[in-house]
Amino acid sequence: MAYVVSEACIKCKLTDCVEVCPVDCFHEGENMLVIDPDECIDCTLCEPECPIGAIYSEDELPLEQIKMIAVNAEYALKWPVITEIKDSPKDWEKWEHIEHKYPEHFSPNPGGGDDE
Ligand code: SF4
């Protein structure tokens, strides 16, 4: 079991969640974050940090977000680790309440991670 970042995070990459993770399992894409399911220790700390409620325990994932389990697992291997909060996207509020952002608005490109 692991925590999972849902598609709500797409274009709402606020990064409030990353600093609380004790095992550095957030990875940064161009427009969202994912959690590495092999590193996550289910500590629950990140879930309440997300201002838009995008993080779920895998066993509490809404049905329409099951697809994001594979997205988290795949892109955690491809994207760099992020442990420090970054500036929010300027237009994140515009995207906050938009549903079904995956795959249309998802970017497979990596973000800068901690080296940016
Ligand atoms: S549940 Fe804990 S270990 Fe898992 S991603 Fe969140 S903060 Fe990290």
Ligand code: SF4
């Ligand atoms: S705090 Fe929530 S919306 Fe922001 S990057 Fe983390 S998971 Fe995505």
